[in-house]
Amino acid sequence: MYVAVKGGEAAISNAHRLLADRRRGDRSLPSVTIDQIAEQLGLAVDRVMAEASLYDRSLAALAVRQSRGDLIEAIFLLRAYRTTLPRFGNSVPLDTADMLVERRVSATYKDLPGGQLLGPTFDYTHRLLDPSLLSDEAVEEPARRDASDEEIMRVSDILAHEGLIEADGELPQDHQASDLTREPMEFPMARDLRLQALARGDEGFLLALGYSTQRGYGRNHPFVGEIRIGEVEVEMEVPELGFAVSLGQIRVTECQMVNQFKGSSKAPPQFTRGYGLVFGQSERKAMSMSLVDRALRAEELGEDITAPAQDEEFVISHSDNVQATGFVEHLKLPHYVDFQAELAMVRKMRADIEAARNGETEMKDAAE
Amino acid sequence: MDVAEQTLPTEQAGRRRCASLLAGATAEELHAAWDALKDKPETKPVRGPETGLVMVRGRIGGGGSPFNLGEATVTRATVALASGTVGHAQALGTNKQKVKLAAIFDALWQEDATREHVENAVLTPVERRVEAENKAKAEETAATRVDFFTMVRGED
Structure with missing residues (x-):
């Protein structure tokens, strides 16, 4: 027997009205604005943009506000929004070497061209709650110092001069960058598609997997060659003009992980690499991504696949928090x-x- | 600057610079320049303004094969002046008013009579502001550069 059940319209409508009320909270307090969220909760906004795979600070801030700060809900909202828009084209690939760097650190070289630039970091803070933030005390302007014109060289380029490290990662000439938002995923997949999935993957999931490789589940001996955060130019070919023009800048975080060497009877040993690139300022995510990218190259590098982080189908099928939320x-x-x-x-x-x-x-x- | 950029024909390089600065202009800057324009031109929308997406690409390892990093919102517009000159503009974000004005300024920049106004009222101020902002950011970052020093311990 099958009985169709209807009902609940009034309950749903009142539930949403109640949600709107709870979202607003105590009416005697001022309402938080989109600009305030974008400016003062910037890293939450960054996470939403990264995992929604859509760069737009205002819309991401709106999503954070609408979701009452539930970031996965905000990511879901932004993902749903992007499906309503047409795609105009692909950008020219970002040139992260030409970044307006806001932070750059290397754990492999102390003195390197461009130096160690700490930028706005939580590192070296004592993680003590700051009572001054209970009130609205004035905040000092940042210190300034003359910037050197020295090129902030990529660490991978420094090592590459001696041939000690593998190249950036070239796929076969005829390979077209695949897009998981356009074609169904198939395993095994090429590294470009894995990186797309990881770039939008859940930070917590990738963090746990990256951590698992450090604890011995697919160990790959990582060093942070370099982390850099800053603004890069987004350029797109405009057919009417016949050349690429700038659309503006976006902030990204890039992590170059340098991992233990690989050699063979034919090639001398050299360091291998994992790569992380994420929208916004998110070092934890970029580092985790590069650890997992390296772990997922196990087969390509002739390593035994023994750990979860090396299992491409397992990792990529479970990295998307919108999909995971939907099913759970x-x-x-x-x-x-x-x-x-x-x-x-x-x-x-x-x-x-x-x-x-x-x-x-x-x-x-x-x-x- | 890469080789391709150096060998661009001058006119094309000028247009590129114009498009890039118009994309970087704020809505306020464009509105102010529009208000300052004495003879406001008749314009006809050709396309948009419309908002869509650009798939932002990165490169594996920073310089390897391209991969799809994620999308960004982008708004574009095309307008025509009465003279028939067509202006295009495109910028990240969803501000249609701003991009429509940018397309008008792109068209005006191509006309000899109005290029100077576009240069003086839009491009130069935007260029100066962006330069100053970038310089300030670079200096703030430079102040966080680590100066290592060696501690000498014991007697030599």
């Missing part, structure tokens, strides 16, 4: 009929066991 959270939707069926089944099984037991006792009684 669908469990709360009505499953009344499924459950009735299971209930009937379990009752019947118990009844059968009971009947069998009673039969046995009767037989026993009769025998005695």
Whole structure:
């Protein structure tokens, strides 16, 4: 028997009205503005842009506000929004060497061209709650110092001069960059598609997987060759003009992980690499991404696949938090009929066991 | 500057610079320049303004094969002046008013009579502002550069 059930419109409508009320909170407090969120909760906005795979600070801030600060919900909102827009084209690939650098650190070289630039970092803070932030105390202007014209050279280029490190990562000449938003995913996949999936992957999931490689589940001996954060130019070919023009700048975080060497009878040993590139300022995510990128190259580099972080299908199929949320959270939707069926089944099984037991006792009684 | 950029024909390089500065202009800057324009031209929309997406690409390892990093919102517009000159503009974000004005200034920049106004009222001020902002950012970052020094311990 199948019974269609309707109802709940009033309940849903009132629930959404209640949600709007709780989102606004205490009316005696000023409402938080989109600009305030974009400026003062900038790293939450960055995370939403990165995992929604859509760079737009204002819309991401709006999503954070609408979702009451539930970042995965905000990511979901932004993902849904992007499906309403046409795509005008692809950008010219970003040139991260030409970044307006706001932070750049290397754990492999102390003195390197461009220097160690700490930028606005949480590192070296004591992680003590700051009571001055309980009130709205004036904040000092940042210190300044003459900037040198020295090129902030990529660490991978420094090592490359001696041939000690593998190249940046060239796919075959005829390979077209694939796009997981356009074609269904198939395994095994090329590294470009993996990087697209990782760039939008859940930070927590990638962090845990990256951590697992450090703890021995697919160990690959990483060093942070370099992390750099800053603004890069986005350029696009405009057909009407016949050349590429700038559309503006976006902030990205790039991590070059340098990993233990690989050599063969033909090639001398050299360092291998993992790569991370993320929208916004997100060092943790870029580092995790580069660790997982390197782990997922196990097969290409002839390593044994023994750990979760090296299992491409496992990692890529579970890295998307919108997909994961959808499937986990669908469990709360009505499953009344499924459950009735299971209930009937379990009752019947118990009844059968009971009947069998009673039969046995009767037989026993009769025998005695 | 890369080789391709150096060998661009001058007119093309000028147009590129114009487009890039118009993309970087704020809505306020463009509105102010529009208000300052004495003879406001008749314009006809050809396309847009419309908002869509650009797939931003990165390169594996920084310089290797391209991969799709994620999308960004972009707004573009095309307008025509009464003279028939067509202006294009495109900029990250969703501000249609701003991009429409940018397209008008792109068209005006191509006309000899109005190029000077576009240069003086839009391009030069935007260029100066962006330079100053970038310089300030670079100096703030430079102040966080680590100066290593060696501690000499014991007697030599």
